[in-house]
Amino acid sequence: MSEMSCLVVEDSPMMRQLLVFALARIKKLKVTEAEDGVDGLRKLATGRFDLVITDINMPIMDGLKLVKRIRSDETHKDVPIIIITTEGSQEDRQRAMALGATAYITKPIQAPQVIARVKELLNLE
C-alpha cells in the first residue's frame, strides 16, 4: 500500500500536536500541519491529500469556510473531511455536514476515536 497523506488544520498548537501524535500511530500516513483555513488552502495547493481534518473555530478563515473551498476545488472536491470542534449540538453537526464535511468529532478528542475514524475513511486496516 502506498503512503497516504492527511492535512491537519488547527489553530491551537496544543490540539495540533495532540492530533499529530494520534495520527502518527497510523502506519504509512504522512501528516501535514496548517495553522488556519488559509494556511490549509496553501498546503492543499502544494499537493494531493487523501484526508483533511479541520477545526471549526479558527482565525482568518474558519473550518466551515475551508470545507466550502475544498468542495469547490477540482483536485480535492472528493477528499473526506473530518470536522473537529467543541460544538456538540446536533444543529452544528448538521450545518457542517450540509457544507460537505464527511465526519464530525467533538472535543475533547479521544485519540482512539480519531484513529478509528481516519482508518475508516481511508479504508485502512
Place this chain on the structure above:
Amino acid sequence: MSEETKDADGEPTRASDVPLEIVREREAFVRNVLKKGMEYTEELIHENRELRAELDAMQTQVAELRSQLASDDAIRDFVKTIEKLEAERRALVHRHTVLEETERAHANRQQEIEQEINDLANLYIANFQLHASFSLRRVVRHLCDMVGQLIGAEAFVIYLVQGNEVVPIASEHVPPESLSTFALGAGPVGEACLTGIRRVRETELSTERADDPVAVIPLMADGRPVGAAEIVRMLEQKQSWASVDHELFELLAAQAGTALIAAALYDPDLGPVASLAGLPARLERKN
C-alpha cells in the same frame, strides 16, 4: 470260473449238481446282500455329503466368527482411538479457553496501556506547550487551550492574584459583566486563591451555578497560590470526569503558575541570553 461245491461225503460237486431251489435261494440271498450293501453305501455317501455340507457350514461359521473377532478388535482399537481423540479434543478446548482468557486479558491490558499512553500524551503535550513560549499571551492561550480543549470546559475564567485581589485575565464564553475583580478569600475562587485548596464538582458538569463552580483549580508556584482557573460549565458532551482530567488539574496547578512567572520575568527586548546575565554570580553567592 465254475462254482465248486462238495457233497455229504466231501467229494467235490458241480454247481449244476446243486438243486435249483437252493441255487435260487443262494442267488436271492446274494442279491439281497448286494442290495443292502448298495443301500448302505448310498446311505454312507448321503451321510458323507451331509457331513461335508455340515463341515463346510461349520468352516464358514468359523471363518465368520474369526472375521467378527477381528472386527471386534478393530472396533476396540477404534473406540480407543476415539477416546484418545476425545481426550485430546478436551485438552485442546481447555487450552483454547485458557488462550481466549489470556487473549481477553491481553486485549484489556492493551486497551489500558493505550489509554495510559493517550493520557500521558495529553499530559506531555499540555506541559510541553505550557512551557514552549516566553510570550505571556501565548502562555495564557495555552492555559486556555488546556482548560477548554483538553479538559473540555465550555465557560471558564483564569484569575491572577494581585496583592489582596483576584483579577480575571482570560475567559471563554463568560459574559464580560460577569467578570469582576474580588477580594482574596471571597467566594469560591477567592477562597481557593487564599488556601490553595482545589474544589471539583462531581455531578451535573454542564450546569452553571453562580456560587458553585464546576471546578476551581488554584495555580501554585513555590507552594503558594498565584491564581486560579475557574470552570463555570463543561461542554454539553462532557458528562463526567475522565481520570486524565484529574491529572490535568494536577498539571495545571503545578505548572501554570511557573509558566506565567517565567513569561512575566522574560524581557523579549533583551532576549534569552541577556535574561541569564549575571546568573553564574548569583549561583556563586548562593553557594
